[in-house]
Amino acid sequence: MLESHPETAYFWGRVVGDGELTDGTVTVRANDETAARRLAAIAGAEQVDHRIVERDYAHDTSITRSEDEFEVTVDGPLADRAAASLGLPIDGDAGGYRLDVLEEHPKQLLRGLLEGCGTICFKSDDGTVGMSFVHDDEAALDVVRKLLDEIPPAAPYDDLSETSSGGYWFGVDDEYVPDVGEYLYDGVEETGLFDPERKRKLTRSLDQAENV
Secondary structure (H helix, E strand, O other): OOOOOHHHHHHHHHHHHHEEEEOOEEEEEEOOHHHHHHHHHHHOOOOEEEEEEEEEEOOEEEEEEEEEEEEEEEEOOHHHHHHHHHOOOEOOOOOOOOOOOHHHOHHHHHHHHHHHHEEEEEEOOOOEEEEEEEEOOHHHHHHHHHHHHHOOOOOOEOOOEEOOOOOEEEEEOHHHHHHHHHHHHOOHHHHOOOOHHHHHHHHHHHHHHHOO
16 A cells, blocks of 8 residues: 555545544545545455535635535554655644655546545636645645646646635646646546546536537
């Protein structure tokens, strides 16, 4: 799990995006059951827990929504090893995010981050598709921006802004979102390393933009 493979890059991207490490446990969340079971298979987890949660909208905490949440947990020494090897934060401590080994698979790592802490939306006023990343830890978003700088399609983005909940977010320039989205999800059906619901939303949003 700490070596560089497409599967581990995707898994740890999801953990950084929407998961946490505590002493003895790695937790990662997904909103799609298929995606959660794929994460469990990568990590060798035996169980996927399901619940309904109320979430604040990332950019406006006065708006909430109910959604499914599937939680995968891996018990044992993996959390401490990942904290030491990958610099992931554990038990609330600051992380260094030393993910260089995983960056050998930038597409899978960035896809995991997008599905963990990214949002995709169709902007009806502009007829464009928006892609943004939201996280409580500014250092995690630094990882995302570094990857965006290095992937083949151009992916310029704006500066970090604060969310109403005290976190941070930034968006990829709308003009470049179609190319970035197509790059990230090209060939995923062959590997299964993706969230089907997130892919459907991206495809649907891009189709809407083309038909404006």
